[in-house]
Amino acid sequence: MKRDYYELPKSSSIMRFLWKCAGGDRYLLERATYSDQIKYMCLGGIVFATGAMAGIAGGYAFYTIFEPRGSAIENPIHTNTLFGALLFGLIWGLMIFNIDRFIVTSTGKGDGTEAITWDEFKGAIPRILMGAIIAITISKPVEIRMFKTEIDIKLREKQLEQQSAYQAKVDSTYNEREILLEKDFGGLASERQVLVDRIKEAEQAYTDNLMGKANGVVAGNGPLSKALKAQLNNLENQLEKFDIQNKSRLDELNIRKDKLRIEKDKERDNNEKIANGLDGLLERIKIAHEVAGGWITLFITLLFMAIELTPVFFKLMLIKSPYDYLAENRDDLIKAEKGIEVKYDFYKDKEGIERHLVINHEAHRLMYEKVKLTEIQKELTDYAVNKYKEQEMRKIDENLENYIKPIQNEE
Template identity: 60%
Template sequence: MNRDYYESPKPGKIMQMLWKAAGSDAYILKRSTYNDQVKYACLGGIVAATGFMAALAGGYAVYTIFEPKGSALDNAVHFPTALMSLVFGIIWGLIIFNIDRFIVAATGKGDGTEAITWQEFTGSIPRIIMGLVIAITISKPMEIRMFKSEIDAELHQAQLEKRKQYEEATKVNYDDRFAIIEKDLNKIEEKRVDLIERIKKAEKDYSDQLNGKLPGTVPGKGRLSEALEKQVDKLELELDDFDAVNKAEMNRLLSEKLKLQNELAIELDKNEQVAGGLDGLLERIHLAHEVAGFWITFFITLLFVVIELTPIFFKMMLIKSPYDYMSDNVSELLKADEGIQIKYDYYKDKQGQERNLIINHKANKKVEEKMMLIKAQTELSDYIIEKWKEKEKEKINNNLDDYISEA
């Protein structure tokens, strides 16, 4: 706005967007000083930056929650989850941006001095609490992204240890079932080994007898050699019968063992998935606190708290400037134009609190007009009824017989 003594700078589109982010009135700021324009542009910049950080934090948090679980060192990007996280991050950023914009726009300027009085502070407590919650919500995903490499290393080690624990527990659960099968297999195997040993001994005795190595016997074919040969044949038949009788049982036990081994392999694979399930948002936040320590995470959170609460305290510390006076003036003009009158500290309520009297002149005028119209309509209706009664009386007087009926 051009004046003889001062020319208001022409704002650019970016500055006007930042004004909107701060919830300020662009119409008034265009006519205000450059100092006011810059103050509210900076205020809007903080709000916009908070929304941007919220979008990043929210998107990363959602990606961490919904990405396929596995080894912490597997950094391959899962594009469907990334796309979903991008959409959510934008929506979340806009939500936080809108909330911050409301908080800043709804925060008053206090008493117009740099000092923050106790009354100003207590009045802003609800907004400060909302700002703290938003700041903490934004800071945690940012923390786990800052320390991602250290967290991945610690998380991978934790996954290996957890997987080892699960594997040991799973194998213990299967040991008893394997032991029962092995016991039955060993019984059959012991009997078969015993038969084979007896066959070997009988064959050795038969061979030694033929070669004259058996003491007290005559070498060569004879009754003894025939008896020993028959014994060998008998034992071999017993072995064949034993194998035939126990074949089905052996196959059943081996089949159960193989089935149990397959079940164990499946359970061990599940354990790997369960260990991979540690790769979640809560575990990463917990590890971030362990890796970075209390003070580092505290100051990171404090940084986001300061960024989030700066606009609130900034507005309470603002000294009244031309923008504020012009804004008050426009507000008073609008109220006057609409016939609204405010008498400040006009009366005290039951608690002794000073209250303002608000008079809506246009509304009162409308009410009065309506009341007068209703009153006039009522008077006219009464007059019509009275005239109708007089007319009817005149008819009765002139034609009384028409209104009397004989019994």
């Protein structure tokens, strides 16, 4: 807008976009001062930047939650999860952006001075709480991304510890089952070993007799050798019979042994998978607190809270400028055009707080017209009823027989 004493520079498309982000009125800003334009551009820049950071943080948190689990060190990018994270980050950023726009737009100027009074601060508490919650949700994903290298190393150590602990638990569990199974094998083996030992002794005695090594025995296949051979054959038959009788039980034990070995190998294979599952968002946040320490974590959170709450406090601290007076004039013109009158501090409520009296003249006019039309309609209705009454009375005077007929008794 050109003036003889002051000329505003032409606003750029970026400046107008940031005005929208801050909830500024372009029509009024183009007729205000350059400082007003800059103030609202800066406010809009903060709101836009907060929404952008929220989108990045939300997308990273989404990717961290839904990415395939694996080693914290060797962790390639998963394309499908990345596309989902980009979509979620865009939606999340737009949502936070609109919430911030609402917070900034709904925050008034207070009393128009730099000082923030208690009443102004008390009125802004809900907006401050919402801003603080948003700042915390943004800061945590950014925090774990800032310390990603340190977190990955620490997380990998925890994964290896978890893997070692799980391996020890698996070995302990299956060792107990293997010991019980070996006892069952041991019972059969000991019985069979007794027969095997007896067979070996019989074979040795038979051989010694054949070769004449036994004391007082002549070498050759005599009656004693034949008796020892018969005993050996009997023992071998007992061993064969034992093997046949216990074959099904031995096969069952071998099946159980193979099944137990397969289960144990399967649990060992799951060991790394279970340990790699220790890679969620919550675990990374906990490690970030351990790695960074309480003070650094607090500082990062306060930094994002400062960025998020800056527009709220700045609006409370802003001194009234031409833009604010133009906005008040616009509001008054709209109210006057629509017949709305506001009498400020007109009365006190029950608690002694001064309240404004709002008079809607247009509504009162319409109500007055409706009331008068209703009253006229009532009068016309009464008049019509009276005229109808007079008409009916004349009909009665002229022809009474049509209204009252004599009662004839029927015999």
